[in-house]
Amino acid sequence: MFREETLQSTETVRLHKRIARLKVLALKYKRAEITQNALLDISNLAASVSTPEEFYSSLHQSLKKLIAADNFFIATLNPVTGRIEIPFFADEKDLHPQDCYPNEDLSQMLYSGLTGYVLKTEQALVCNNDTYQQLVNSNAIMPRGSNCHLWVGVPIRSAECTTGVLVVQSYDSNIHYGDIEVELMNFISHHISAVVERLQYQEQLELAIETRTKELSIAYNKLKLEVYERRRAERLQQSLFEIADLATSNIDSLEFYEELHRVISHLIPINNCFISLLNEERNTLSFPYFVSQFDLPSPKPRAVSDGLTEYILLNHKPRLLERSDINALIQSGELYCEAPELNDTQEINQWIGLPLLIHGKVSGSLTIYSYSYSQNYQEKDLELLTFVSQHIATAIEKKLSSESLQLSYEQLEEKVHERTQALACVNEDLEEEIHQRKRIERQLVHDAKHDNLTGLPNRAMFMERLSQTIKHARRHTLDKFAVLFIDMDRFKLLNDTLGHLEGDRFLIETAKRLHFCIRSNDMLARLGGDEFVILLDSVGNQKDAEDVAERVLVELSHPFTLSNQQVNSSASIGVAMSDSSNSDTSESVLRNADNAMYQAKSKGKGCYVIFDHGNNKQQVQELELENELKMALKKGELQLSYLPIMELDTERVIAFEPRLFWHHPTLGKVKQLQLNNIAEHCNLLIELDNYLLASINEGFQTLEQQFGVDFHLQVSISSQHLNHKHALRSLKNKIKQCGFDLSKLTLFFNEKAFVQNTNNHINAFEILSSLNVQLGIEAYGSAHSAISSLTFLPIQSLKLDPSYATHLESEQYLKLIKAYYSAARALELEIFAVGICSKAHCQVLSEIGFKKGQGIALGKVFELNSAKNQACA
The missing domain is CATH 3.30.450.40 (GAF domain)
Known part of the structure; x- marks a missing residue:
């Protein structure tokens, strides 16, 4: 009985155990069914969603059916930027990380936490409090967010590459995650990778389609515009053709x-x-x-x-x-x-x-x-x-x-008709026109041989008459003749000062006065400008010619009335007598008279000179003098002197004008002006200037010892240096060789040369000004250059022509001087008066405004050894 009860109880226990196993299996099968259905939903979801956001939200709902996933987020790695992004986030306690840590970089913050740890290790991680603390203590991660009971993260892989992390976490200690949950999340992560790739490909495809659509739209619009422009161009071309046809x-x-x-x-x-x-x-x-x-x-x-x-x-x-x-x-x-x-x-x-x-x-x-x-x-x-x-x-x-x-055409037809009618009347006047033409021809013949201004015979007629006279003298050896070459001494100055109209009146009056000095059989002609010539026919001897010359000088010395004022003038006369050698020609006789006239001018003007064939000897002497000057330059026989330039009111010396002189064994002391004349004849002006600059450089230290350092040098330089680049380069080198301060040196060039070749002066002045020397124009007013031309020159100073200082009693000259002074001041140029001969001149010039000048009234030229005494005198 007892044994049966024991057996029965054993069987009951076995049945209970079997029932328990069946219940567990039933629970597993039911869970498997739920998992399978959830996974099918996820698979179907992956094929039906159109955006990542929609997929992540639906995924979260499906995952919650399988595990406790109320706290869930997905982190993805952007392949372009390499930064971590969070496309989906759900949590019971924490806000989105971007909101929790607004001052930190989201990507770096996630890299330092558990999410970054999973990305680096590429392994799934189930992290409890102990594991979390170990990672923090080993500095593998930084503590982030609220404390949780469990944290599970699995990597999202794509083509053997980790592209993100799938994370769930729990704050409830009754919720546990095991291998099944991790495996389930791994399975889901594979679906996430595939869906994201598909969605990205779909998005790229849609973007490509949209881009291509825009390109096609743009191409279509361009084509429409091109068609429109072509039609518009065709209409324009057709319109232009029609406009051309209309013309x-x-x-x-x-x-x-x-x-x-x-x-x-x-x-x-x-x-x-x-x-x-x-x-x-x-x-x-x-x-x-x-x-x-x-x-x-x-x-x-x-x-x-x-x-x-x-x-x-x-x-x-x-x-x-x-x-x-x-x-x-x-x-x-x-x-x-x-x-x-x-x-x-x-x-x-x-x-x-x-x-x-x-x-x-x-x-x-x-x-x-x-x-x-x-x-x-x-x-x-x-x-x-x-x-x-x-x-x-x-x-x-x-x-x-x-x-x-x-x-x-219509007017032409009318004029042709009118002209036809007029031709009939022209024949009646033709004879009168022929007579008129003959009168004109006679007038042309007269004009061809006479001066238009004075009505006197011109050069052509005079030379014809002189040639006939020479032929007559050769046939009649006892008959003599003389030629007087007359040049007015101050005509150019009068013409420039009073104007061309008064100059013409002066020439007409001169011609009238010359008529009073000759006989009816003599011939008076005007060669041009202020040059007149008289042919004295059948003179007895040289005395007759001299009487006529003296009579001409007296007649022309009387004052002329021009511009309501008395103007004095004079003439220089050259007289050439006929030669018994029968070698005279019209050209040679006129040339002889011309040479004699220039000799009269060199003697001081206002006189006459009889041409002497012995003058050839003088020309030989001049040639010898030129050769002697060349040797003197080579041997260094020329010496240096200085003309002081002073302030007019205080007579303080402010500058010196260096001048050369030459002690000639027979001629005595030859001064700078004579040296320039000789050098000009023998083309030695450049060599003479170079000699002057070298002498200035050599004597500058001595001059500085005697007068201190507060003075300038004003040197007159020939414009021949500026005519070609080689001479200009040589002048530059000569200036650079000077051993004193070049800012104390002023180079003056003659105004007449500037007027004759303005462009060369402008270009050369620009080059010379770069040497730090000052530049100026001397004899200003002698050529009456345009004041506006001074604005093109980098000059600092002007020197007035000496002739103005000697005519201060003339109102016209005073007006010119004042005008020149005002122009210089307006152009901010320093202006010097030259040729001051008396204290009265100083007074007049000072009243005009002149501050500085030079002349015998302010100090004479001195040599260096007696410089102080002479300058003070």
Whole structure:
């Protein structure tokens, strides 16, 4: 009995155990079924969703059916930027990490936590509090977020690469995650990778389709624009052809302008337009064509004023004006200020004006305007009309030229008819015209042999008469003749001072006075300028010729009345007597008289000299003198002297003008002026200047020891240095060799040379000014150069011509001196008076404003060894 009960109880226990196992298996099967259904839902979900956000949200709902996943988030790694992103986040306690840590970088924060740890290790992680603390203590992670009971993270893999982390966590200690949950999450992570790849591919595909669609749309629009532009170009070309045809058509003006309007209307809509043209005097506007949508009458021709049409003609530019632009121009006074009655623009919305270039200048305009706000012209319309207007202007020009030519033909026919009638009358006057021509021929013959101003025989007639006289003297050896060559000493100065009109009166008066000095059989002629010549026919001896010369000198010494003032003049006369050697020619006799005249000038002017064939000996002597000067330059026999330049009021020495002199064994002391004359004849001016600069450099230290350092040197230099680049380069090198401060050196060039070759001086002055030397013009006023020419020169100083200081009693000279002084001050140039001979001169010049000068009244030229005594004297 007991055994049976035992067996029964054992069987009961076995049955209970079997029932318990069956319940567990039933629970597993049910869980497997739920898992399978959830996984099927996830698989179906992966195929049905269209965005990652939709997939992640649905995934979360499905996962919650399998495990406790109220706290769930997905972290993904952006393959482009390499940064961690959280596309889905759900948590019971914490906010989104971006909101929890707003001041930290989300990607770096996740990299430093458990999420980054799973990404780095690429292994699933089940982390409890102990595991979490071990990772923190080993610095593998940084503590982030609220404390949780369990944290599970599995990597999301794609093509052997980890692309994210799937995370669930629990704050409840009753919830546990085991291998089954981890395996389940691993399975889900594979689906996540595949779905994300599919969605990304789908997104890229849609983006590519959208991009391609935009490209096709742009290409289509471009094609439409190209087709439009091509059609527009065809219409423009057709319009230009029609405009060209109009230019050669025979239609009248009204029809011509109507056709132009029609052609332009094919390009843009034009309801209101007109064409305006200027007359030849450019003071009247006419309107050959006018059309208005309101059938307004055409404007009548009117004087040029300040309307919109004149605005376009004046500015020479096409303009598109809005209503506001027109109002602004009216308010600024540019439009309708002179003629407000012309303003009929109150209702105009837009206004286009295009200038028309006719016969090489703006002579008209094409105007288009609109009253409607619905019809708006744009800049492209202005550009189109501007292009077309050029062809319109050409067509109008051809049309006007054609009409002008037609009018010319008609006028020509009328003139031919009139001329035909006039020819009948011409024959009657032909005989009178022949007589008139003969008189003119006789006058031409007379003019060809006579001076137009004085009526005297000219050079050609005089040489013809002299040649006849020489031939007569050869046949009649007892008959003698003489030639007097007369040159007025101050004519150029009088001509430049008083003007050419007074100069002509002076020459006429001179010719009259010379007539009083000769006989009726003698001949008086004018060679040109202020040169007169007298042929004394049949003189007894040389004394007769001298008497005539003295008579001429006396007659010409009497004052001339010019410009209501008395002017004194004189003459230099050269006398050449006939030669018994029969070797005379008209040229040689005149040349001999000319040479004698120059000898008279060298003797001081106002006298006469009889030509002597012995003068050849003097020429030989001059040649010897030139050779001696060359040797003196080589041997260094020329010495240096200085002329002081002082302040007029204090007579303090401020500068010196170095001058050369030469102790000649027979001629004695030859001064700088004579040296320059000799050097000019033998072409040694450049060598003489180089010698002067070398002497200045050698004696500068001694001059500085005697006078201190507060002075300048003013050196006269020949302009021959500036005639070619080699001479200029040599001058530059000579200046650079000077061992003293070049800012104390002023180089003066003659005004006459500057006038004769202005360009060379301007270029050379620019080069010389770079050497730190100062530059100036001397003898200023002798050539009367234009004051404006000084503005082109980098000069600092002017020296007045010495002749002005010797004529201070003349009012004309005083006016010139004051003008020169004012001009120099206006140009900020330092000006020096030269040739001051007395204290009275100093007083007059000081009153004008001169501060500095030189001359015998201020100090004579001295040699260096006695410099102090002479300068103080």
